[in-house]
Amino acid sequence: MTKKQTKSIYFLYLNLFLVLNIQVLKAENIDGVYSRLSLTNIRTGQSPEALDRQGLLIMMEGYYAMMTQNADRHLLAKIDNLSIKEKNNYLELWLAINAHSGRYKVEGDTLIWYRDISENPKEIGTITKLKFTQKEDQLILYFTLSNGDRYDWVWQEITSTVAIK
Numbered sequence: 001m002t003k004k005q006t007k008s009i010y011f012l013y014l015n016l017f018l019v020l021n022i023q024v025l026k027a028e029n030i031d032g033v034y035s036r037l038s039l040t041n042i043r044t045g046q047s048p049e050a051l052d053r054q055g056l057l058i059m060m061e062g063y064y065a066m067m068t069q070n071a072d073r074h075l076l077a078k079i080d081n082l083s084i085k086e087k088n089n090y091l092e093l094w095l096a097i098n099a100h101s102g103r104y105k106v107e108g109d110t111l112i113w114y115r116d117i118s119e120n121p122k123e124i125g126t127i128t129k130l131k132f133t134q135k136e137d138q139l140i141l142y143f144t145l146s147n148g149d150r151y152d153w154v155w156q157e158i159t160s161t162v163a164i165k
Contacts, residue, residue: 030106030132033058034139034155036068042150055098057139057155064113065101109133111141 036055039047055068082090100123102116113128130141130153137157144150 029134030111030139031060032139033158035158037138037154037156039151039153042152044149048151055155059104062103062105063101064104065099067097067099069097 034057036053036057038051039049039053041048049068050070050072052071053068054071055066057066058064097119100113100115100118100120103114105112109131111130111132113130115123115126115128118124118126130143132139132141134140137159139155139157141153141155142150143153
């Protein structure tokens with residue numbers, strides 16, 4: 001083997017090693033606890049949700065739990081003296097959440113959620129694939145709807161120095 005061929009093979013192995021290790025690092029670095037910042041339609045700049053919507057995303061060791069809700073979600077109180085229509089309206093407001101959890105894995109720049117539990121029984125057992133990128137301490141999940149609109153779902157990593165007792 002010539003010196004040039006040896007260098008070429010070495011360069012190929014080095015690149016392969018770096019690519020594989022970057023994928024592993026990316027998968028490891030996505031673990032964390034995140035607070036929801038925003039969900040934005042990139043074309044319009046608008047959000048389909050309340051701007052003060054709250055959320056928490058926990059991703060650890062191949063499992064995730066995610067929940068978002070409106071900040072003004074009503075407290076559940078006794079509703080015995082309400083009419084059926086009033087009860088239904090009240091519960092509809094109270095249940096305005098998005099929550100699911102299960103296993104996850106990362107393939108390149110794609111996050112794959114396996115929904116084992118969901119607030120929507122129709123979603124149990126489904127798979128969601130989201131593209132993602134990381135910018136400093138933010139995790140940005142993005143997806144495109146069938147009409148071509150792209151949405152960026154921005155999460156801020158939470159770092160805590162407070163010990164839980």
